[in-house]
Amino acid sequence: MSDHTKGRPNMRPGFGTASFALSILFLQPALAQQAPPGGGGHEPEGPGAYASPSAIPKDPAAVDLGIPTSRGLKKLEPIALPQPPPSLQGSDLKLPAIPAFAPQPQPSLNITRPPNALTLHATLGKDGPSIPSDLVWRLFSPDPAADGKLPVIAVAKGGEAVFDVPPGPYILHVGFGRAGVTKRIDFSGRETRETVAIDAGGLRLSAKASADAVLTKDKVHFDIFSEATDEHDRRLVASEVEPGVVIRLNSGNYHVVSRYGDVNAVSRAEVRVESGRITDAVMTQRAAQLTMKLVREHGGEALADTAWSITSMQGDLISESVGAFPSMVLAEGDYVIVARNKDRLFQRQFAVKSGVDSDVEVLTSDLVDPNSPDIGTGD
The missing domain is CATH 2.60.40.1120 (Carboxypeptidase-like, regulatory domain)
Structure with missing residues (x-):
């Protein structure tokens, strides 16, 4: 082996020259791209390459990535509705008839009524008609409070009262205008319905100064007192009553005072109110x-x-x-x-x-x- 071959790899004769020539051939394009424009590898680097806007694709994504371009909606086109199967076309379908009005179930009037309640209603007299309205119901405890008064347990207004109260004794007072009744009720706790008879009537007053001179409400008013043997024992039942107004009172005798003006024109009369009737009393002012x-x-x-x-x-x-x-x-x-x-x-x-x-x-x-x-x- 000669001195020129020492320290070199063993190469086959003729193969190394061809491989070197092929490498030079492939390296030439890369070297050409790295070289600055105008030749000369020793010259300083100049500005980069410039691309004209007309040369840039309008939709790079479509060109480079293969994404289809979108188009704006030009007009609204009708959507085709699905057609029935051929087996149903032209056939007569027999459907059940739908009534024009379907009655709805009405709610029960007792839907809010407690299952075990004390229900009270009143009549005008023992065998008289029911009183539909204008009643005030009050339930009191029979045991007095510290102030000596009976505590109010429940209050209701109207023709009928429904009380959801615990079992036990109560004092009931129902008022009808200036008439009323008080009674004791023992509630067992189960559903109970009780009727209260109010022995009451109406009194309608008017006054006149002569046979054809009826006095108006701006000139005359009335005071109604309870019956009593002594004047000092009379209790005022209603005051400043206007003529022509019906006053509900318990049946019985009353002492009526008519005042004409504000000085000394006073007229008095004893009036009896009967149950279930309206009593008209005309008082004469002298x-x-x-x-x-x-x-x-x-x-x-x-x-x-x-x-x-x-x-x-x-x-x-x-x-x-x-x-x-x-x-x-x-x-x-x-x-x-x-x-x-x-x-x-x-x-x-x-x-x-x-x-x-x-x-x-x-x-x-x-x-x-x-x-x-x-x-x-x-x-």
Whole structure:
């Protein structure tokens, strides 16, 4: 072996030259790409390659990745509905008839009623008709509280009451207007229905000052008292009752006071109310309304700043007022009218007749002291 072959790999003759030439052939394109433009490997690197926008594909994804491009919807096209199978086309289907109205089951009125409840309703009298409304039901405990009053257990309103309460004794009070009844009820805890009879009627009041002069509600009102042998033992049942209004009361006797005006026109009567009926009571007022004025002559102008006093013939004071035209209602009888103007007194006697409203003139000549100088106009 020659010196030139020492330290080299063993190669077959002729094969190494061919392989080297083939390697050079494949390396030439790569070397050409790495070389800067214009040749010369020793020159500095210049700018990179430039691609024209017209040369870039409009949809790179479609070109490079194979994704199909999307197109906008141009118009709405109808969707074809599925067709029935050929076996059903043209055949007559026999379907059951559907009624025009299907009745719905109505809810039970007892759907909210407790299964074991105390149900109460009332009648007008023992064998009278049922009372459908305007009732107030109250259940009380029979044992008084610390303040001495019976505690209220439950309250209901209407024609019928349903109480879901524990078993035990109770005190029941049912009110119908100003009528009512109280009774004891022993509830066993099972479903119980009980009827309460209210012995009540109605009272309708009116008043008149004469045969054809019916008094309106702005002039007259009534007070109703219970029956009693002594006046001090009477209990007020209803006050300020207007005429023509029906007041529900327990059957029995009542003392009615009619007041016409605010002075002394008072009328009294004993009235009986019967169960299940409306009693009409017409009360007569023996009184009249009068208007007073102080004038210098009959039909003259009334003097202002005048104070008035009405007294009985015995000197008892009946009423007082101030003004040029005071008006009041007085019971039938004789009176003394006193007018005061600028520290001067004028008076005259006057008789009130029932149902006769009138104007009363007091003349300046009716001086209490005739020696006093004449008064002025009063203005």
